Amino acid sequence: MTDQGNLRSLLQAQLSGQSLARPFYTDPGLYQADLDNIWYREWIFAAPLAELPKAGSYVTFQLGGYPVLVVRGGDGEIRAFHNTCRHRGSRICPKESGQATKLVCPYHQWTYDTNGQLLWARDMGPDFDMSSHGLQPVHCASAGGMVYVCVARNAPDFAPLREAADRYAAPHRPDELKVAHQSRIIERGNWKLVMENNRECYHCAGSHPGLCRTFLDDPDLFGSGDSQGSALGAAHVERCEAAGLPSRYLAPEDELWRLVRIPLVGETVSYTMDGKPAAPLLPGMPFANAGTLLFYHYPNTWNHYLSDHVLNFRVMPVSATETEVTTSWLVHKDAVEGRDYDLTRLTEVWIATNDEDRRVVQENQLGINSPAYMPGPYSQRQEGGVIQFVDWYVRSMLRGISGPARVAAE
Amino acid sequence: MAKTRQNWTAEPWQDSEMLECTMVIPESDNCATIAFRPPSGAWFDYQPGQFLTLDLPVPGGAVQRTYTISSSPSRPQSLSVTVKARPGSVGGRWLLDQLKPGMRLRAYGPAGQFTFLRHPAAKYLFISAGSGATPLMSMTTWAWDSGEMPDIVYVHAARKPSEILFRRRLEEYASRVPGLQLRFTVEEVDAYAVWPGYHGRLSQIMLGLMAPDYLEREVFCCGPAPFMAAVRDMLESLGFDLARYHEESFDAPALVEVPVEPSPPPGAAQIEFALSGITADCQGDDTVLAVARQAGLNIPSGCQFGLCGTCKVLKREGEVLMVHNGGISEEEIAEGYILACCARPQGLVSVEV
Numbered sequence: 001m002t003d004q005g006n007l008r009s010l011l012q013a014q015l016s017g018q019s020l021a022r023p024f025y026t027d028p029g030l031y032q033a034d035l036d037n038i039w040y041r042e043w044i045f046a047a048p049l050a051e052l053p054k055a056g057s058y059v060t061f062q063l064g065g066y067p068v069l070v071v072r073g074g075d076g077e078i079r080a081f082h083n084t085c086r087h088r089g090s091r092i093c094p095k096e097s098g099q100a101t102k103l104v105c106p107y108h109q110w111t112y113d114t115n116g117q118l119l120w121a122r123d124m125g126p127d128f129d130m131s132s133h134g135l136q137p138v139h140c141a142s143a144g145g146m147v148y149v150c151v152a153r154n155a156p157d158f159a160p161l162r163e164a165a166d167r168y169a170a171p172h173r174p175d176e177l178k179v180a181h182q183s184r185i186i187e188r189g190n191w192k193l194v195m196e197n198n199r200e201c202y203h204c205a206g207s208h209p210g211l212c213r214t215f216l217d218d219p220d221l222f223g224s225g226d227s228q229g230s231a232l233g234a235a236h237v238e239r240c241e242a243a244g245l246p247s248r249y250l251a252p253e254d255e256l257w258r259l260v261r262i263p264l265v266g267e268t269v270s271y272t273m274d275g276k277p278a279a280p281l282l283p284g285m286p287f288a289n290a291g292t293l294l295f296y297h298y299p300n301t302w303n304h305y306l307s308d309h310v311l312n313f314r315v316m317p318v319s320a321t322e323t324e325v326t327t328s329w330l331v332h333k334d335a336v337e338g339r340d341y342d343l344t345r346l347t348e349v350w351i352a353t354n355d356e357d358r359r360v361v362q363e364n365q366l367g368i369n370s371p372a373y374m375p376g377p378y379s380q381r382q383e384g385g386v387i388q389f390v391d392w393y394v395r396s397m398l399r400g401i402s403g404p405a406r407v408a409a410e
Numbered sequence: 411m412a413k414t415r416q417n418w419t420a421e422p423w424q425d426s427e428m429l430e431c432t433m434v435i436p437e438s439d440n441c442a443t444i445a446f447r448p449p450s451g452a453w454f455d456y457q458p459g460q461f462l463t464l465d466l467p468v469p470g471g472a473v474q475r476t477y478t479i480s481s482s483p484s485r486p487q488s489l490s491v492t493v494k495a496r497p498g499s500v501g502g503r504w505l506l507d508q509l510k511p512g513m514r515l516r517a518y519g520p521a522g523q524f525t526f527l528r529h530p531a532a533k534y535l536f537i538s539a540g541s542g543a544t545p546l547m548s549m550t551t552w553a554w555d556s557g558e559m560p561d562i563v564y565v566h567a568a569r570k571p572s573e574i575l576f577r578r579r580l581e582e583y584a585s586r587v588p589g590l591q592l593r594f595t596v597e598e599v600d601a602y603a604v605w606p607g608y609h610g611r612l613s614q615i616m617l618g619l620m621a622p623d624y625l626e627r628e629v630f631c632c633g634p635a636p637f638m639a640a641v642r643d644m645l646e647s648l649g650f651d652l653a654r655y656h657e658e659s660f661d662a663p664a665l666v667e668v669p670v671e672p673s674p675p676p677g678a679a680q681i682e683f684a685l686s687g688i689t690a691d692c693q694g695d696d697t698v699l700a701v702a703r704q705a706g707l708n709i710p711s712g713c714q715f716g717l718c719g720t721c722k723v724l725k726r727e728g729e730v731l732m733v734h735n736g737g738i739s740e741e742e743i744a745e746g747y748i749l750a751c752c753a754r755p756q757g758l759v760s761v762e763v
Binding site: 099101104109111119126129 | 520521739742
């Protein structure tokens with residue numbers, strides 16, 4: 001196990017611009033430290049709003065050690081709870097998603113309202129106080145059509161993200177989307193390798209033949225910069241902004257998240273094999289060749305908002321060397337499969353890309369597992385996004401184990 | 411030396427002792443107040459608004475039913491429940507028709523959290539419909555007996571003027587304490603009988619007239635579930651702080667028998683359990699769950715009053731009468747699902763069990 005002193009020295013020995021030391025990718029103690037200092041403190045992307053379309057729709061997932069339940073109440077509000085019964089702790093909703101009129105523990109049928117209130121428990125006696133045995137709430141908020149949760153006692157301020165993501169996503173009509181398809185894969189690699197791999201396209205030309213038909217692997221567009229280094233990117237932002245699409249690079253000072261709209265290859269409009277749209281133009285979009293609105297939020301999501309569909313990616317750590325990636329393909333709710341879109345056409349590029357990424361991440365993990373592994377230098381030009389992610393990670397971990405004051409004094 | 415107690419030298423009643431029925435007092439059609447005393451001479455200690463659970467030896471086996479207490483613990487010598495028997499009701503029917511003074515019943519409780527003693531406030535608004543008046547009558551009597559000037563607006567919705575529960579007693583209280591304001595509304599009036607009160611379903615506008623300062627009042631509501639839902643919606647849309655709204659909770663589910671009546675008296679019915687190849691004859695007021703059990707089939711169930719939804723099964727054919735408590739959605743009902751615990755077959759019904 002990694003004790004705090006050991007962890008601190010590992011973090012302090014970390015050189016910016018280099019990949020992390022081996023324990024960060026392999027050690028179960030360090031994995032627990034990741035959970036404690038990042039996953040249990042930050043806002044975590046849980047589900048697309050479109051997965052909770054009506055009262056009683058719910059989604060469950062495992063956030064480290066916490067089973068979490070997100071449900072839309074009868075009043076339309078979305079709330080999150082610890083998915084553990086107040087009786088003897090059984091998970092209340094064992095399914096990954098579904099539709100519930102009431103939340104009923106399958107063990108002894110303790111019955112909760114979708115607002116978490118305990119409604120009924122058999123034979124608990126006259127002195128039993130139902131009102132003090134409701135489900136334990138988890139912080140819950142939405143931004144850009146995505147529901148986030150935070151299991152910390154005090155959640156970080158969500159308002160700046162909500163304001164920004166809602167504004168940028170608005171033309172894609174996040175409230176009017178439906179889930180056309182969802183895929184869930186396990187990558188046998190540490191969660192940071194999954195995120196690092198996403199934050200660069202150094203590997204794209206070698207690994208993603210399908211994606212590269214439409215996605216520009218220009219590091220000036222999607223790296224850590226403001227995308228204005230690319231003349232193409234700058235012109236695209238100008239054109240989109242003029243048409244009312246918020247597109248200009250936007251990120252908070254700590255770069256916890258970022259929003260920017262970038263162009264695709266040539267005249268292509270969507271992630272399809274021929275670059276043509278996969279689904280009808282979303283009603284709020286002024287034109288089809290709007291490129292993609294890139295939105296990441298650390299530690300667990302990256303997203304693409306296109307003119308015809310939206311892609312939400314959710315990363316969940318499973319162990320030190322396993323990560324679950326859930327991808328949701330969202331289209332306008334009125335679009336009809338088979339008539340307005342073809343599911344294969346809509347999903348084939350990213351199903352392939354996810355699988356290609358899975359393979360590179362797994363190879364990366366296997367190599368790092370070697371005692372011979374030593375941290376190597378990132379490409380400053382190609383891997384600026386990775387450097388920024390790893391710096392954020394080291395900073396967050398140091399703040400987690402030391403408290404914010406000490407980091408500020410660095 | 412401690413002063414000798416003149417009264418209540420006995421201990422309070424405990425539910426290990428059976429209760430003896432002492433009086434059955436008619437209130438209106440199909441409605442009576444039933445008074446009990448413990449044979450030992452014990453007295454009753456409870457909070458106004460609580461309920462009592464009775465073991466009723468109905469034909470075909472005992473059933474348990476909960477009833478809110480209509481008497482007040484400020485009058486601890488006896489305890490009464492006021493029971494309205496709906497068409498098709500089993501427990502209520504037995505109490506009105508079979509229970510006679512001198513008979514003894516096993517009873518449990520009193521229990522429940524619906525009481526204004528838990529929420530002290532300067533001003534109250536009591537809202538009830540039908541037999542939902544009973545816990546509010548108990549609270550009102552307590553307030554009247556307290557010797558202090560109460561500030562209660564008492565709103566009651568009844569079907570007809572003659573069905574306003576406790577009307578004369580309430581008018582007697584109200585004529586002696588100006589702080590008790592009575593507001594009645596009825597759905598129908600009798601021809602040639604003067605009715606000066608409100609007419610029609612309780613509405614937002616009516617509520618504003620009945621208690622213009624309702625925003626300042628602690629609200630206690632009891633009645634059929636749809637009635638309470640309507641009151642809650644009304645208050646919420648008027649900006650009322652729902653933290654100060656209290657309604658009868660689900661731990662006493664049977665206390666308000668929701669007034670959905672089977673139009674004909676329960677007749678012969680038959681349930682086909684399609685997957686099991688069993689067909690059972692039954693009555694129109696039997697539940698699908700009970701009939702399944704009698705037929706040797708077991709449908710997993712929980713609450714047995716239509717809340718938890720554990721006993722949800724698919725109905726293939728036929729009609730059921732179902733009074734549930736929110737354990738099934740309109741969509742599921744539209745898809746043909748029923749809750750076996752509270753679905754009663756009307757004629758031939760086929761279910762996937």
